[in-house]
Structures are given as C-alpha cells and as structure tokens.
Amino acid sequence: DGGITQSPKYLFRKEGQNVTLSCEQNLNHDAMYWYRQDPGQGLRLIYYSQIVNDFQKGDIAEGYSVSREKKESFPLTVTSAQKNPTAFYLCASTTGARSQPQHFGDGTRLSIL
Amino acid sequence: AQSVTQLGSHVSVSEGALVLLRCNYSSSVPPYLFWYVQYPNQGLQLLLKYTSAATLVKGINGFEAEFKKSETSFHLTKPSAHMSDAAEYFCAVSDRGYSTLTFGKGTMLLVSP
Numbered sequence: 001d002g003g004i005t006q007s008p009k010y011l012f013r014k015e016g017q018n019v020t021l022s023c024e025q026n027l028n029h030d031a032m033y034w035y036r037q038d039p040g041q042g043l044r045l046i047y048y049s050q051i052v053n054d055f056q057k058g059d060i061a062e063g064y065s066v067s068r069e070k071k072e073s074f075p076l077t078v079t080s081a082q083k084n085p086t087a088f089y090l091c092a093s094t095t096g097a098r099s100q101p102q103h104f105g106d107g108t109r110l111s112i113l
Numbered sequence: 114a115q116s117v118t119q120l121g122s123h124v125s126v127s128e129g130a131l132v133l134l135r136c137n138y139s140s141s142v143p144p145y146l147f148w149y150v151q152y153p154n155q156g157l158q159l160l161l162k163y164t165s166a167a168t169l170v171k172g173i174n175g176f177e178a179e180f181k182k183s184e185t186s187f188h189l190t191k192p193s194a195h196m197s198d199a200a201e202y203f204c205a206v207s208d209r210g211y212s213t214l215t216f217g218k219g220t221m222l223l224v225s226p
Contacts (some may be wrong), residue, residue: 004156031212040122042203042218045155058129058213090156098207099164101212104156 002027006091012113013078013085021076021108023091029103031096032074036060037088037107044072046089050096073080078110086111115140117204119217127225132191134220136178136204139185145207146187147214148178150200159201163187174198215225 004025013019025032031050035043037106045058063082068074074093078085088109092102120135138144144182145164149157161172168180178189201221205214 006156022201033213035216040218043214043216045213088154092157094212096212098212099162100212101159101162102157102212103146104149104158106156107154109154 004091004093004103004105005107006089008108009106011108011110013110013113016080018077018079019077019085019110021073021079021089021091021110023076023105024072025074025091025093025103025105026072027093027103028071029093029095030071031094032068033092033094033102034058034064034066034074035090035092037090041091046076115144115206115215117206117215117217119202119204119206119220121220122218123223125223125225126194128196129193132176132189132198134188134189134202134204134222136189136217137185137202138187140206146178146180147205147207148172148176148187148189149203149205151203151219160189160202161167161194173178185204194222194224196224196226200224 007022033048034046047066049055065077091105091108094102117141118137147162148160161170163180172179176191202207202220204217
C-alpha cells in the first residue's frame, strides 16, 4: 500500500546534538512538507519542497535544515540551534495541486534528554 | 494573510448528540478548505475537502461541512456522535500558492456515554 513512513517513532536528543528525522513516501508525490505540532498550537510549517533539489522555508525554519535529493525522501535535521525541540513532528506529501489534500505520516515524537 | 480560526479548543457532546465544530477562515483568493482528524500519537487523516464543486461536502464517518462564502465559514457537523469520534479535529485552508496549508489550532472533541 502507498503511504508515508516516518522514523523513528520516538527520538531523544542530548544537549548540543543534531538529530535527523526520516520521511519516505511511495505515493509518487512531488511536494513534501514538515510540520511541528505543539499542544494547543496546531501545525506549523517548518520547510517544504515542491521538487527534487529545491526547498523553501516555512513559518518556523530557524534551527532546522532539510534536503531533497530523491523524490521519495525528505529528511529533517533538528540542529543544536533549535533551543526548544521537544514536539511532535509530522511529514506530509501531495501531488502539488492546491485542490489535492496532503497525506500524513504517523509522526516522530522528539524529546530532550 | 490567510488564517484559520477554530472556535473552542474543546467541545463536549453526549453520544448520539449533534456534533458541530466551527471553522472560519480569511483568504484573499477563493480557498480550498479541508478538515482533518487526528487520533492520539498518530498523523492526520482527511475527513473531507471543499474545492468549489459543491458547497455542502460529505466526508467519511458521517461527517459533512458546508462552505458559506458570505460568512467565511466551513463548519463541520455530524448528526449523531459516536464514542469513536473522540479525537482532535483540524481545519485547514490552501490559498498561499502551490499547495501549502494553513491550519487552525484544532478542536478536541470529547464524547461522553
């Protein structure tokens, strides 16, 4: 079945450490997104990519980095510059047309050790 | 700038009662609107979408929503709540160009027996 796979499900970060969250899709979608979810805040857009080798900053990109070397993959790195990384991170993808809904993975919960 | 307002962070209903979750949006262009549901520690699932074909949209699990341009609203309803409907619901608008979404802060639906 087609879908989006996020890994790991749970991740712990030490002070000063960079961590990378994986997102893979087999839906043949062009566009991919990373969101951060905090209680009562809804979803906030971190980065998005409309095509391979290109990506744009979202509303809260500081302290995060991404790459899009393959159509299927859009990993997110939470850098040590992100001082409050504890959150639930969601990856999504879509064909790229505005009328089409985004499909979501099951998320990665990141916590500080 | 586009925005989405969901009135009420929590809504409580009894099983069998009407469910009404409110969503108002602001948009500078004709919007595409979406309702998603999220169960604990999971990603978002699409309930329904409005893409200008019809103002009354039917979705999965008995939910429907009506687009009212004059009121800039897209409220979600279900005639009879079921215990399995207890979850968090998000309204989202796509109008920023390409396929990025702006989400509301979410409404937690609580269903009591």
